[in-house]
Amino acid sequence: xxxxxxxxxxxxxxxxxVDALVAPLPxxxxxxxxxxxxxxxxxxxxxxxxxxxxxxxxxxxxAGFAKVVERALNEPGDYVDGGAAEGAAEEPARLLARxxxxxxxxxxxxxxxxxxxxxxxxxxxxxxxxxxxxRLMETWAHGEDVADxxxxxxxxTHRLRHVAHIGARTRDFAFRNRxxxxxxxxxxxVLKGPAGEEWTWGPPDAAQSVTGPALDFxxxxxxxxxxxxxxxxxxxxxxERWLDIAQSFAGPSGPGRAPTA
Numbered sequence: 001x002x003x004x005x006x007x008x009x010x011x012x013x014x015x016x017x018v019d020a021l022v023a024p025l026p027x028x029x030x031x032x033x034x035x036x037x038x039x040x041x042x043x044x045x046x047x048x049x050x051x052x053x054x055x056x057x058x059x060x061x062x063a064g065f066a067k068v069v070e071r072a073l074n075e076p077g078d079y080v081d082g083g084a085a086e087g088a089a090e091e092p093a094r095l096l097a098r099x100x101x102x103x104x105x106x107x108x109x110x111x112x113x114x115x116x117x118x119x120x121x122x123x124x125x126x127x128x129x130x131x132x133x134x135r136l137m138e139t140w141a142h143g144e145d146v147a148d149x150x151x152x153x154x155x156x157t158h159r160l161r162h163v164a165h166i167g168a169r170t171r172d173f174a175f176r177n178r179x180x181x182x183x184x185x186x187x188x189x190v191l192k193g194p195a196g197e198e199w200t201w202g203p204p205d206a207a208q209s210v211t212g213p214a215l216d217f218x219x220x221x222x223x224x225x226x227x228x229x230x231x232x233x234x235x236x237x238x239x240e241r242w243l244d245i246a247q248s249f250a251g252p253s254g255p256g257r258a259p260t261a
Contacts, residue, residue, distance in 0.1 A: 002162075007132040008107045010159045014136050015103040017157075018048075018143035021150060022096065030092040034149040035224075035257060039084065041149055044142045045099050046087025047080070052102035055135055058119050059109040059128070065120050072122065080251070106135060123250050137163045137248060141222035148224075156194040156215045164191055164214050167221030167248040168201040174246050177253055183208070183238040191217050208236025210243065221248040228259040 118125035172182035212232035
């Protein structure tokens, strides 16, 4: 696992990558629809800004964040969409400035978390490093939605490994989130990184495995592509099942994306 400073540098770089997509856009283009039903480009950026604000609160005011969690539990169906819709109604330049400020403050807040401190979240509390990785994963995933809306393709970087790491580590969560019992044994996961390097998780002698390009694995676990459109191979019945239900984000599984073919 990279150290916190490296993670925060990568988180900042991922935000800059998405920023480069939206900063040149005229205000009217922020209303372009994205693959997420009902969400425009403005919704995507507003959601990132909203979630960054929550991460800052969690890292700096645990009691205040607990009140947010209580409110979210009372509004399970509308809480996330409401936050995105409220931000999307802002003037694009103001929303962009607010998101940029939030990205800076997330990095500062997580850097200041004392070593060994667990940061509260909507699931189990996590370390500052894990929170940084989660923010990077979400920034990347919503950035893919924006890129798709604009007909752009972002070149994958070494930062994709952080996204893949969450995808690998959330295997059991994906099963439980569907009311299924997770497999008792670990899988071997072998992914090809953007520079041709090999990234692995799990024991080498595992009976079941998943292999393929890291980009495809990340698109699958963030539910940005349908499995039928990806070059991932599963060996074993449980591994096959996982690739049909994988998700690396908290909350309901959702319908995912339809296949393009």
